[in-house]
Amino acid sequence: MISCIPDKIYGINHSVMQIPSRQEIIRKLRNNNKKISLVFPIYYPSALLRAFDIHPVEILNAPDVDLSLADAHIQSYTCSLGRILLSFIKEERFQNQYDLIFIPHICDTFQQIGSLLVDFIRPSQPVINFYLPKRSDETGISFCIDELKRIAGILENVCGSKLDIKRLTLELGKDIEINNLLKEVFEKREFLPVSDTDFYRIITSKTYLPPDDFIKILKELLASKTDSKRKTGKRIFISGISAEPPEIFEIINSHNASVVFDDLAVSGRRIIDFSGFSDEPFRRQSEMMLYTMPDAEKGSPIEKRAYWIREKIKRTGATGGIFYIMKFCEPEFFDYPQLKKYLLSEGTKTFLIEYEMTGKVSKQNINRIQSFIEGL
Ligand code: SF4
Structure with missing residues (x-):
């Protein structure tokens, strides 16, 4: 079992898989000029x-x-x-x-x-x-x-x-390798022996780890895959920019529910489902930013977002979704009413949790998550 220990400085974590904290990475890079x-x-x-x-x-x-x-x-x-x-x-x-x-x-x-x-x-x-x-x-x-x-x-x-164009091509190749590994990790999510919190921490360590270190961690995670699916209880998804602090997942798990997929801008939405990358490096770098999953932050049409979430729901059997949206985040709030209406018409209940980014999930939001899960 892989578990993570919170890094109190940046709100991101390191684990017994030896994921260094953001602070450790900065220190190491600084020491190497x-x-x-x-x-x-x-x-x-x-x-x-x-x-x-x-x-x-x-x-x-x-x-x-x-x-x-x-x-x-x-x-x-x-x-x-x-x-x-x-x-x-x-x-x-x-x-x-x-x-x-x-x-x-x-x-x-x-x-x-x-x-x-x-x-x-x-x-x-x-x-x-x-x-x-x-x-x-x-x-x-x-x-x-x-x-x-x-x-x-x-x-x-x-x-x-x-x-140096050769170096750019090399670095783009690493990002493609990361994307391929991430796709596999998301597909095999239910067979990986990690809690929802640790899964999120591992995925978001991409935001600061050097690519070679992140590739190693993803390979290690995939090697830990088991033959049986983890117990999930009620199956839900989570949508928004990020899920901070990651303890939000512990709250969900403690109410007999699991996150079976995410529509988070820092996680699931970053996947690129495209294989015909151009050989020209500037075009390839553009494709890698613009051909990710539908995202409010990129101005993706609402139909595309709705279709993507619906397909994920079908594939994973999720019965509900939490839209965990940061207060005053216009792009996310703009899409939510239409997504809610559409998903309900397809039989999936959703619930909006509005939050301020702090080190703790508020008591009020804990209670709201609990009532939503109980009602599923
Ligand atoms: S409003 Fe804030 S949270 Fe929303 S997309 Fe912009 S920066 Fe991100």
């Missing part, structure tokens, strides 16, 4: 950054940051992820942990923070704003290619070295 980019989730050209020897580290939660640092710059009705990330950048004690700030504009909040940083706050590290297209057709791909070339030019200036 490696460059680190703080990246805002979720879609960014990871391989392109690594081709410049810059290791991307995403922050999903940081329960110990001082949120008043962000409150001085943005409205109180900004989502807690945006407030956490801005506060993290402003906190002096974290400032020597990264060399670059990379912001994909997936929503108005990140766009606002990106502008604030460049125009007013002006941190000592360079800030790169990345304009992610909200469509995945040929127009979106070609916009993305141009955008990546622009970013490559900025990175050449920042690093003082030319892009």
Whole structure:
């Protein structure tokens, strides 16, 4: 049995599988004089950054940051992820942990923070704003290619070295290997001897682990596959950006229910179900960001999201779903009413839990999860 131990600093964890914490990875890279980019989730050209020897580290939660640092710059009705990330950048004690700030504009909040940083706050590290297209057709791909070339030019200036196309191709190959392993891990989820909490912790360690380390962990996880399905009780799914803090899964499990699939932007939605990748590296990097599962943050049509969730429900036998949505997250709230109506018409009950990103799940939300599961 694999189990994880919480890393109190960043809200992400390490385990007896020897998953190092985010903090340990940062320390190790720093000791080896490696460059680190703080990246805002979720879609960014990871391989392109690594081709410049810059290791991307995403922050999903940081329960110990001082949120008043962000409150001085943005409205109180900004989502807690945006407030956490801005506060993290402003906190002096974290400032020597990264060399670059990379912001994909997936929503108005990140766009606002990106502008604030460049125009007013002006941190000592360079800030790169990345304009992610909200469509995945040929127009979106070609916009993305141009955008990546622009970013490559900025990175050449920042690093003082030319892009090595061979290195970019190599790094893209690692991301494809990760995607193939992740697909297998998601398919075999019910045969893996890990709790829902640990499964989430393993999957989200992708947000900071070097690719070779993450590949090793995924292979180790797949090697632990058993012949019998784990006991699930009531079968549910979870949808949203992330499931922070991961203790949310323990609450679900303690009420005789299990998560049989997720529609989380940091987890299941990141899978790429596509095999005809282009040989041209900039196009391939674009395909890898735009051909992931339907996602509100990428402006995916609601029909595609509904169809994807319905197919997953059919395949896994889920009887209900929790939409775990961060307060003030417009893209997620915008889709929910239609998804709820559609899924109910297909016989699946869903329930909305609104939350603020903190180190704890509120008592009120624990009670609400309990009543929803009991009613299934
Ligand atoms: S997508 Fe939602 S949670 Fe993420 S930054 Fe935007 S508003 Fe916040």
